[in-house]
Amino acid sequence: MEELAGAAEAPPAPAVPADTVALTSRMAPRALNIPTTHVGQTSRFTFDGYHRGWFARTRGGLQHLLTPIYGGGKVYVGGGFSSHQVFAYDARTGESEWTASAPDGGPSAAILEDGKILFNTESCTLFAVDADTGRQRWSRWLGDPLMSQPAAANGLVFSGHLIDGQSPGGLEAGTTGWGTGDGRRYGFTALALGNGAPRWSIPVDGDVMNAPILMDGDAYFTTMRGTVYRVDQRTGRVRWRRRVHATSAPWIHHDEVHVTVRRREALEGERQVVERAVVLAKANGRTEREHDPVPAAYVAGRPDPDVQRGWRYEGSRATVIEGRAYQTIGNEVHCRDAESGELLWRRRYTNDTRSRPASPPAVAGSQLVFGTQDGHLFGLDIDTGMTAWAYDVGEPIAAQPTVGHGWVYASTARGGVVGLEVSDVSFDGWHMWGGNAQHNGRVLATEPPAEEDERPSEGTLQLNEEPRDEEIAGFPLQGTRVHADVSGFVARVRVEQTFQNPYDRAVEAVYLFPLPDDAAVDAMEMRAGDRVVRAQIHRRQEARERYEDARERGVLASLLEQERPNLFRQSVANIRPGDAIRVTLHYTQVLPYEEGSYRFVYPMVAGARYQPEQGASDDAPTRQVVLAPGGERPDRVEVTIDADVGAELRGVRSPTHEIEVERRGRAAHVSLAEAAAPDRDLDVRFAIAGEAPTVSVLASPPEEGERGHFSLALHPRLNVPEDEVMPREVVFVVDTSSSMHGRPMELAKAAMQRALGGLRPTDTFRVLSFSDTTSALSDAALPASEENLSRARRFVDEMRALGATEMLRGVRAALEPEAEDGRMRVVLLMTDGFIGNETEVFREVHQRLGQSRVFGFGVGSAVNRYLLTRLAEVGRGDVQVVTLDESPEAAADRFHERIASPYLTDLRVDWGDLEVQGAYPRRLPDLYADGPLVVHGRYASGGRGEITIRGRLAGRPFTQRVSVSLPSEGEARPELGSVWARTRIRDLMTAMTLQPSPPLERQVTDLALAHHILTPYTRFVAVDSAAERRERAVREVAPEETSPSTRPEQDTSGPVLACYEQARDEEGVVDPEALADCLAAL
Known part of the structure; x- marks a missing residue:
């Protein structure tokens, strides 16, 4: 064993770029609006439109939590320094899976190895529990106090610990408890992974900082005294040790050991505490090079001035992946070439260095992930350091996050655990502190968790709870009826689906269905038995609260949500036994035009969605996340279409289904030849006789105090020599x-x-x-x-x-x-x-x-x-x-x-004297061949005018003028307002895709509320008003008026029954005031 001390000899001069880019210069952290979550509860939410998230508050209370583990579809985390518990959560929903209780307090960050969760407790013991159930497999007393977390490899578990009278290995015990004296003695021990039996123990000069690092048959670790060790895993023989005042666990990269050290030296004209990244030789521990110092006033004389701070200490450990060293050090993030030490980029995230501002980074895929004391989670591009995403969790994050199959998991210093779906499943590999159970790199080739519930492929109700014995798991779909009225190039569609509740109890169900991606869903109603519930549009949180309140009171209610632009979710609470459920939705869409035909497409299959698991209690989707195709379904879909496209039809056909067509002048009635199985999308094409009209206008005239709406389709006439085509x-x-x-x-x-x-x-x-x-x-x-x-x-x-x-x-x-x-x-x-x-x-x-x-x-x-x-x-x-x-x-x-x-590019429309406002899309697309230009807008007053289309055709200027008439009066067509609103919302959502914006989100919300449009920020909610009135009647009638002597079920005297009958309204609900007046007169 070689023991070394001292500083590096003539380290090379550091290379520091002149520029340091602020971390938030490209993107500021976006608030997640996590719902209030109490101790022991989990809230789910969505963010950035359709991404899922969850937040759990552990039962340990508002404690500083350490790095969570991801594995096997679960997330595991200890409850904090004063806690005796470790918690397991579903990785996708945050729902509690199990809780393991230990007799000792202060569970460390854990590891997952061989189906076991292994963790130390501050007060002395290493535990192994079953990863699936939380049942204890074995435990082994190590010493009190205990600040290291374990590491595992090659059938062994390694940990540092204080030596006391019960420690394994027969080492000489020192003083116990905690103080500043030198009487304590420390050991480093190897145990059998299978049963915890001791294999060997050696004395070391301090407790192990963070965890041992296992690589190529050796164990490397830093002690709280700043000494770095290299030890043979099999025998415990110390190959070398070096006291360098290290402040981090080591990272092993090829033939080098990367650590961070503490120094006091002159910097920026004054002597101060700094941290430096230092590289040691793996063979003998000698210093090979040092990097530039960074102010680090937060670094104490030693990492463990008291037990609690030593237990939660992480340090400025570098993460070295594929030849690059990434490090949060001081108030910056650094990326260096691991071989040369060249600083490739750096980003500054705060000017305050009085406390350690950020966690060590995790590296997964092409991103660097870390948390900050400000409560922010950052994802940086590993090549450039530019911010890929940033979110404000709202609570300090000091521990290294983990990354598993598209999700980032982080713990907070206030007892919280957050899971965020930020990417696809290739974004993976950092499953615990240090990446893996050896704490020195990524986990490779793991399978993403299977989503537990299959999403129905189209329009099925499923229980939102576990079925009882001998109950089926879903609602039989009786059938689907679709009717579309096509006028010009706009379709108004009604979708009605009927289900039957087969249970002998009231239940809550989930109804999930696809619709066209450009559908403007603007109305919904539900019939349950003899009751009709019509939905109202509300902000998402308000809608959720109304729904949950009705659900808790046992009132029939429904909530319609948009999971994705082409996928919708209906929750229905308190459906009575045996009730037939009929859900009717209304939406409007613009029909595409191609090859001389308008196309009506109704999606019957939502498709198997690959979540490259990579864009409430408030609103999270349930566990139903993967769209999985099932077996053949017995239900059928009936479709009818009444179409008048505004021109003579050459023919009507469907490449997907057999249809029957009845011609009615230039209009047509279309129906399926027979009810269809919902195994493929319906596609019906209406072919125009001759050329499409140069201009087609659909308009809804202005009403008092409101603007009119129009949809306009232009088919420019293009004439250009065929040889003038760009390469x-x-x-x-x-x-x-x-x-x-x-x-x-x-x-x-x-x-x-x-x-x-x-x-x-x-x-x-x-x-x-x-x-x-x-x-x-x-x-x-x-x-x-x-x-x-x-x-x-x-x-x-x-x-x-x-x-x-x-x-x-x-x-x-x-x-x-x-x-x-x-x-x-x-x-x-x-x-x-x-x-x-x-x-x-x-x-x-x-x-x-x-x-x-x-x-x-x-x-x-x-x-x-x-x-x-x-x-x-x-x-x-x-x-x-x-x-x-x-x-x-x-x-x-x-x-x-x-x-x-030939095609038109750089298009724009001059509306001339027409009082057109808010025309969308703002960015007009290129036009190819006979494709139309479709524009939706508003206008203040009717009139006739000439509009001018300008652009470039084959590189040359193009101009065409057409006459357009907008009516000042006539039949209202509210669906055109829906189409305009949906198009504008689409523009705003596109802007937010590229850069999140709270002001734009508010615009979308206000627009959706005004036009009754379902969006990621609004929901339809329906509550059974008749049931609410019944409940109110029971609450408001005085107790003496509903005593046994006056209740009709107890008192069958004529006058009392007469009062109840007299007080009932047309729906059979008793008016409490009328009842009270009648009873008082008896």
Whole structure:
């Protein structure tokens, strides 16, 4: 054993960049608005639109908690220094799974190894409990007090401890208790992981700081006296030790040991306490280099001036991953090259260095995650240090967070545990303090937890509680009726679904269903037995409170929420035994126009959504998180459509279902030939005879004090020589994830082969595929030669559907680097599109788009139309969907026709003398071929005028003028107000996707309340008014008036019964005032 002391000899001069960027310069932490959560309770909420979160307050009270563990679908955390408990929570909902109680207090941060949760308690004992149940497997007294957390590897558990009369190993005991004397003695012990039997013990000069670090058969640790040790795991032999006044546990990287040390030295003209990152040689512990000092007034003479502070100490430990060292030190975050020590970037998050301001960082995926004493959680890009996301938890965070399958988990200094869904499942690997049970790196290749409840694929009710014995787990769906009235290019749709409560008790149920991604849901009602409950729109928290209050009082109530733009959730409380439940929803949507047809699409399948687990008690969705396809369902869907598109029809057809069509002049009545199984989306196409009208206007005239609303579709007439087409770089991006297996993959390959054949000789192209990794045909764009096309066809043939849907990587690869000058890049994305991180994909496209265009190409019978539509919108392209019954070759031909045809860019509309206001979308899309420009707006008064469309056609200025008439009076069409409001909300939500904004959120909320639109910030709530009046009547009638002698069930005398009958209203509810008057007159 070699024992060394002293400072480094002539460490190299540090390289410090001149600029230090403020951490919040790009993005300030966004408040999460976590509901008030009392001790022993969990609250769930949503944030950033559709991301889930939960917050639990442990039963230990408002105590400083240490780093939580993630594993096996659970989150584990000790209750604090004064607590005797360890808690397990469901990782996705925060619901309590189990509580383990120990006779000793102060559970340390724990580890998960071999199905066991292992933790020390401050007052002396190492415990092993079953990770699934919390039952104790074994325990072993180590010494009192005990501040180290354990580490495990190779069938052994390691921990430091004070030596007393009961400590293992037969080492000489010192004084016990706590003081400043030198009479205490300390040991380092190895135990058998299986049963806790002692293997060996050695004396050391202090308790272990944080935890031992296990690597390559050795254990490394720092003691509270600042000494770094290297010890053989098998024998306990000390290979070397070095006292360097270390203030952190070590990190082992290749042949180096990274630690942080405390010094007092001159800095900025005065002598002060500083911390330095120091690198020791793994072989002998000698100092190899030191990095620049950082002011650290918060560092005490030793980390354990008292037991409690020593127990919770973490220090400025570096995290070294893939050749880079990341560290929160002083008031900054540093990233260095681990080999050279070069400082690559640094970010400052506070100017106050009097207390340790931030936790050590966790590294997962491409992000660095840490918490601060200000209660903020940050996610930084590991390459640039730029803030990827930041949230305000509202309570100090001192312990290192953990990251598991898209979620970040952090504990607070006030007894709280928070879980936030910030990314997709590839964002994973930091499951406990130090990453893994050896405390020196990421956990690799773990499976995400299976979401316990399957989401129904479309419109089913499920119990929101455990069914009793011999009860089924859901509500049988009796049937679905859909009716659409199509006027022009706008559809007003009514969806009615009927269920039967088969239970002998009242229950609460959950009803989940998909709708078109652009649907403006603006009305809902529910019928239960003979009762009708109509919903009102409220702010989300107010709606939740009304619903929960009615639920607690036993009153029939319902709550309608938007989980995603194309997925909605209905909760129904207090449904009586045997009641039939009929839920009716109303929504409005604009029909897309393509290839001379208007398309009506009704989604019947929500699809299997991959949550790249990567955008209340208030409002959390329940555990139903993954959309999983089930077996064949017995229920059927009936659909009828009455359509007048404002022009003569050439024909009506459906590529998905057999339909019956009855022509009524230029109108048509459409129905399914027979009720359909809900196993694929319904697609009905209304083909226009001849060319579509140059302009189509639908309007609702102004009413007193209110503006009118209009929707306008323009079909510009384009004439340009065919040879005036800009050269192109075409990038094909194919989703090869598991969800594309089978027929969708076949369609994608067939479409790709056809699309490759449609390239022009002057084109260049690239081919990419993505699942959980990204593959490319070539590093750069290739000329569309026969040789290169043959290579591409072989590449496509070899594609296999396997892995997760990491779309973000594929999109990023497609859009970088920039296209060659003089060429327009066109990206074609082929996918079913069911991911959980749509927001991140939209943001990526927006930031990298430049002059490129992105087209969405949906493949399959049930695709995520929301993602594809928004992707094309942000990418200024277009979208089309190929169902399983359609020709992928024809779809590929349509794509080439669109990008080959002249198209209008840089569009804008001059409304002339028309008093138009608030026209949306504000950013008008490019127009391809015969695609229309659809604009929704408001106007103050009617009139006729000329509007001018301006843009660029094949690079040249384009102008077209058309005459438009807006009515000043006539029949009101409130659905047009809904469409306008929904379009404006969509614009505002797009802005918030790129940068959260409380003022914009308020605008969305106010707009939704005014127009009765369901959004992430508003909800429909319905409470049975008849039941409320009954309850009020019982409360308000004086006790003597409802005594046994006067209650009709007890007193059958004529006068009393007459009073009750006289006081009933048309719904049979007793008016308390009328009853009181009548009874008083007896």
